[in-house]
Amino acid sequence: MKRDHGGNVSEISRRYGIDENKIIDFSANINPLGYPPGVKETVIKEFDSILNYPDIDSFDLVSGLSKYHDIDRDYILVGNGSTEFMYWIPIVFKPRSALIVTPAFSEYEKGLKISGTEVSYFQTDGENGFSVDIDRFCKRLKDGFDILYFCNPANPTGVLTPKDELCRIIAYAEETGTLAVIDEAFIDFVEEESVMKAIFRFSNLIVLRSMTKFFGIPGLRVGYVMASSSCIAKIRENKSPWTVNSLGQRVAADALSDRNYIRDTRQYIIAEREFLRNALNEIPGFKTYKSAANFILVFMNSRVALNSTELRDRLAQEGILIRDCSTFQGMGDRYFRVAVKKHEQSIILIKKLREVIK
């Protein structure tokens, strides 16, 4: 079966009769250290808040984000995961045409198409390391697009476009009258490369951020958008109310002030990413791409008999989930993506991969 997203633990558990707790999920890129310490206690303590509607303005969370990023509250809007904004942005700004840098997260396109936007692609490829040729991209913008989507670091490749180069694109997009949506769902490991502060320079810039991956709370659904205050006001006026639940607001606000957890997560991911990448590269027929995120993209050459869907299915039977990348635009069936997880889990992954492709 083709799947647009990773993280289908319950489905695999049902299909293969494997206990959910025994499944190791490398298909969703969630912090292997789990949520910050104290989250369970907070949820229990705050539980009765569900008797009321959540704070419609997510006041405490927006204040926390404002402090965390040193950006005024008026430039921030919180949502039910960053995915929510992939649907609101097209509804609010009504773009007629969009350019998406691919391969990319499928929700950009879904959100755009529901609003009737015509979608075009700027395809990056493995031979060029999936990097974006900035000049070529700017030239393409001349075709006249109302909106562009660019994920940095990119998912599923992990490739980082340096901030200065991205700002060149945003500046060029401003000239062509193109709204630039930069998805920074995985920027937490290279925060210094974020373009968020460029919202003060560019009125056409919208930055999407997710709290679900880095802070290990995908089930609580918290994300946000940063843009000029007029842009934020426009989305806020149109967006449906109360989409961020009260427990999510509280947990996310607290998480931002847990400096130790944030530091430990960064250190852990960077060290384990290095370990996992080296181990994957040693498997005959495998090649990985340098990643700035908490996942690694792997290419399998023709020496590997299985394609990415077959590999995914074989590993699923063993209780290991990987992200088959064949559903990403233009990727074919030789790529898969794995999340950086706990050291001992990575060792199991490497062992199983070696067995399965033998």
Ligand SMILES: Cc1ncc(COP(=O)(O)O)c(C=O)c1O
């Ligand atoms: C590139 C990218 N952006 C955004 C998201 C969505 O994140 P959220 O959980 O905040 O909706 C994902 C989820 O996988 C993603 O891969």
